[in-house]
Amino acid sequence: MTDFEIRRATADDIPAIVAMLADDPLGAQRESPDDPAPYRAAFERLARDPNQHLVVAVRDGRTVGTLQLTVVPGLSRRGATRSIIEGVRIHADERGNGLGTVLIEWAVEESRRQGCVLVQLTSDASRTDARRFYERLGFEASHVGFKLPLDG
Amino acid sequence: MTDFEIRRATADDIPAIVAMLADDPLGAQRESPDDPAPYRAAFERLARDPNQHLVVAVRDGRTVGTLQLTVVPGLSRRGATRSIIEGVRIHADERGNGLGTVLIEWAVEESRRQGCVLVQLTSDASRTDARRFYERLGFEASHVGFKLPLDG
Numbered sequence: 001m002t003d004f005e006i007r008r009a010t011a012d013d014i015p016a017i018v019a020m021l022a023d024d025p026l027g028a029q030r031e032s033p034d035d036p037a038p039y040r041a042a043f044e045r046l047a048r049d050p051n052q053h054l055v056v057a058v059r060d061g062r063t064v065g066t067l068q069l070t071v072v073p074g075l076s077r078r079g080a081t082r083s084i085i086e087g088v089r090i091h092a093d094e095r096g097n098g099l100g101t102v103l104i105e106w107a108v109e110e111s112r113r114q115g116c117v118l119v120q121l122t123s124d125a126s127r128t129d130a131r132r133f134y135e136r137l138g139f140e141a142s143h144v145g146f147k148l149p150l151d152g
Numbered sequence: 153m154t155d156f157e158i159r160r161a162t163a164d165d166i167p168a169i170v171a172m173l174a175d176d177p178l179g180a181q182r183e184s185p186d187d188p189a190p191y192r193a194a195f196e197r198l199a200r201d202p203n204q205h206l207v208v209a210v211r212d213g214r215t216v217g218t219l220q221l222t223v224v225p226g227l228s229r230r231g232a233t234r235s236i237i238e239g240v241r242i243h244a245d246e247r248g249n250g251l252g253t254v255l256i257e258w259a260v261e262e263s264r265r266q267g268c269v270l271v272q273l274t275s276d277a278s279r280t281d282a283r284r285f286y287e288r289l290g291f292e293a294s295h296v297g298f299k300l301p302l303d304g
Contacts, residue, residue: 014227021228030229042231049225051201070224073201075166076173076239077182079194084236087228112302119302122274122295134298143274143297146286150264150271 004099006106009054009066014039016063017056020089026124027089053110054087057099064091065099069107071114083111085121104137156251158258161206161218166191168215169208172241178276179241205262209251216243217251221259223266235263237273256289 009017018039022031032038046052051072057065068087074080085107090099111119122145123130131141161169170191174183184190198204203224209217220239226232237259242251263271274297275282283293 017227027228032230035230038231039227040231042225042227042233045225045233046227049203051203052225054227068226070222072222072236072238073194073197073204074220074238075169075191075194075198075206076179078184078187079190079192081194081197084224086224086226108300108302117302119300120274120298122272122297125294125296131296137300139298139300141296141298142277143299144277144283144293145274145295145297146272146291146293147295148260148271148289148291150260150269 004057004059004065004102006055006057006103009043009056011040011043013056013063013066014043017054017066017089020066020091021087023092024089026126055103055106057103059094059099062091064094065089065103067103067107069110071111071116077117080117081115082118082120083107083114083116085119088121100133101137104134108137156209156211156217156254158207158209158255161195161208163192163195165208165215165218166195169206169218169241172215172218172243173239175244176241178278207255207258209255211246211251214243216246217241217255219255219259221262223263223268229269232269233267234270234272235259235266235268237271240273252285253289256286260289 018031018033021027022033046054051070053069055067056063066089067085070084072082072084108119170185173179174185198206203222205221207219208215218241219237222236224234224236260271
């Protein structure tokens with residue numbers, strides 16, 4: 001259950017991360033695993049930003065999970081720093097093994113270490129089991145999440 | 153209607169921004185306008201971060217609106233950069249004058265300029281008119297927003 005290592009992603013992890021992003025009902029339409037260039041460029045940008053923490057979970061040498069944690073300073077709530085979790089993915093072979101919990105607990109602990117007073121994330125309303133999952137981990141579904149896609 | 157200037161916030165804007173954060177049903181319980189130190193520290197951190205854009209709207213020399221735009225690179229959606237809007241506040245005297253629209257349109261335009269393909273934000277479910285406001289501006293309420301407060 002806890003024999004996963006969670007560590008900062010390296011460039012070598014990009015193909016495994018992209019494969020997980022694409023292996024998803026929503027991601028299948030949005031990703032292009034055969035064209036690595038935009039992913040490599042984005043990885044370089046993440047790696048240079050001290051407020052970005054892209055991590056992977058590894059078991060037996062296989063990259064089987066990922067998430068991105070962004071640390072966001074701000075004035076509201078008495079100058080509170082918050083964190084935002086994005087891009088949580090678990091390899092299909094590892095779902096139901098508790099890895100999602102391990103990854104989110106890592107993100108919460110790292111947020112605390114970074115001085116955050118709040119962790120937040122949004123989940124597509126069509127991901128019906130996500131709500132139970134996050135509520136079990138103590139999150140409150142208190143907000144409505146809005147998105148506006150921009151055309152090229 | 154459009155006689156607002158939107159510009160990057162300076163340290164001199166902090167008291168006006170904090171007053172707007174506090175003058176709000178939710179903010180009243182969360183802010184401490186009489187203790188400027190944590191706000192000044194947070195402002196310094198925002199000012200140093202090239203992915204943070206804290207702006208104010210000014211009319212006739214008065215700071216009457218604010219929002220924070222965070223640019224977030226990432227691997228998902230083919231290495232897409234997205235932006236996140238937080239801390240949107242309009243001075244009580246200026247509500248209903250179209251300033252909210254001007255501010256959000258500024259944030260969308262700046263996001264485009266920064267190469268973002270998606271703008272996102274969350275709004276407390278108790279802010280019932282926010283939903284109509286954002287939908288009118290083209291946002292889709294497609295997500296559930298989760299928050300986990302961390303104790304000290």
